[in-house]
Amino acid sequence: MRVRRRVVVTGMGSVSAAGCGGSSAVAAALARSAETIAPLKAFALPAGSSRLAAEVDDGELMTLLDADAVRRLSRICRMAVAACRLAAADAGIEGGARLGLAVGSEYGDFRSGAEFFNGFLRRGPAGLSPMIFPNTVMNSMAAVVAIATGAKAPSVTLNQATIAGDLAVARAVALIAGGRADAVLAGGVDEIFLDVYGGLSALGALSPMAGGIPEGCRPYASDHNGPVLGEGATFLVLEEFEAARARGATILAEILGSAWGSIPVAPHTAPVSRRDAYRTVGKALDQAGVEPGELGRCYGSGNGDPALDDWELRLLEADGIRDPVSLAPLFGQHGGLGALRAAAGSLAARVDGTPTLVHGIARGGCRAAMVIGRAA
């Protein structure tokens, strides 16, 4: 039997449509009753397009950054840096050779990619900006966060639809459990950008997907008709238990079990009849030593995509889990949402002591599960 290092949550930072801040701000955002999904303000939309989004308040974001960061960084990098600094401050942790990064993103810095390519379309080779090009690689957010926080252990960027943040947190757990780092800033980031929003809308991937009405984010509901895009960055500070205790950190929760697997189905599909032979949830529960009936709650990745919602419910039911709760109506679908689920699970477990299952499934079959509980 392999000895697994214990992994705990010691801080969190978030920049989202529901507000910015550390663990207390995340708790406040989760308790918020005001709507965060509203008609998109950042750019004009073509006729026939979807119209709703959960946008970050740029004015609030700017208050979290110094002038140099605002000048140098692209918008998505600003969000990532701000959230990671908030998380590091919340945990009271500093950089070094044992602090790593795990960043999940669905679309990366697509804005910079488009800006770079548009320079060429307008002016040919003379229009290409060497300053923008590095941002076109999806690990650019991790690069600037590493510099901003001094994180010198492995820095891993993962690209994944729907559950990018879940995967990043699960990967971070593995980095610590396997000894590659003693602490990891783990989470996800995405921004709303015209070409991404317009492209997804044109592909029928956003509410109202099949032309149903009204447009909106209604996960697991009978009238769900597609996701609504959100944006922002949310990161947790995960630490090896003994290291956290030795420095006197406040331990918010423990990741009792985590696993990620996949169901090999056609890309972009969510066939409700396909089962998970890898037993992703079962593996996470086994690792945690928790039975499905002992779970206090389950945060699911349901985002209003009818096929995906239905598949998730069916898969969870097969695992003995019912009535998952979605945070998508509060934050919109984006790469940070999985980290927000993990943050919510951590805060809930701290309050009532019961373990939480954080679950995610994406079209194409990538699946992640984490069991989060109070640290003993």
Add this chain to the structure above:
Amino acid sequence: MTRVVVSGLGVVSPYGAGTKTFWAGLATGECAIRPLTVIDTEGFRSRIAAEVPADVLPALGASYRRSRADRLALAAAREALAEADLAPRDRAEMGLFVGAVGGGMLEGEAWYGEARRGRPSPRLRALRSILPVSHAETLAWRLRLGGPRETVVMACASGAASIALGADVIRSGATPLVLAGGVDAITRICFMGFNALKLLDPGPCRPFDRGRRGMSIGEGAAFLVLEDADHCRARGARALGELLGAGMTTDAHHVTAPHPEGEGMVRAMADALAASGRAPADIGYVNAHGTGTPQNDRVEALALVRVFGEGRVLVSSTKSLVGHTMAAAGSLEAAATLLALQHGLIPPTANLHDPDPDVPFDCIPGTARPVEVGAAVSNSFGFGGQNVSLVFGR
């Protein structure tokens, strides 16, 4: 600790399809960097690259409707799985770790260009495979792989990182089998970006040469079947080599430039050696990141001196032969390192005519050299200060 062996290998390179073709090219020292044809190069400083030959693509066995990168990935992955000779039940829990950067961007760029020019484009479906994750989705589906899956985007270290992370998952006990590697096709953004940064040599790249002027872009895919050594032995499969250890570090210094003293590179190599249980003196060969840019080669040489000592290890850059294949580079070079160990022959550094005195190593200029080596290191470094070193043994 769980030992991780390599039980399958698949490559599509600028030499063509197949591991044998790849090795034949490396062993003869043929430089596959030629005039670039897949995109228009008019007006650019460099107009060459190492492309997968046009006549190879139709024979890869993947639908022409897939992105170019997906086709490269599928062919390489299928070859690796065939060599490992796995049963369907083995694949059901097999992990998949794909290093990727460009995704299906080559096709996405075509759509985007048309859309921006106001032309109605029939290629909207290209958007569905534009992201790096599309390769993993395609591979998992077509190859029926049902274990842990990740798309690792760590710039030019992506392919090597996917191997390191995949091996970690085996060691964690989550699965005994992983398909790990990297893929990238040439894209306009990548070619134009490195041109804009003036990091491309107008001629074929010359790593470690005093007159080097930059790198040459390439494309390809390589996948390794990584396997718990006990599992491999139990099913009577052949191990092609062993992944003895891996180190992964971050510079946290600059977005595009390496740390001037190679601090992160040194840590990556030192961590990999420590994980492998080998001393620097046990390493006979380093397949260098060796891009051919003045800065990378100088700093990598500094780091190699700090880890191994001046002239204490043989060094070569296979990028001089097949170009810098971006996210695939780390996996192509892992394959080259394994093959060098297998064959007792170290691939050369092509176009190295005037060795840089700041690189105090025998960099195997021009001609492959027969040397029996017990263990070797493959280095991969990338934008964002990403450093990955892999230690392989026979």
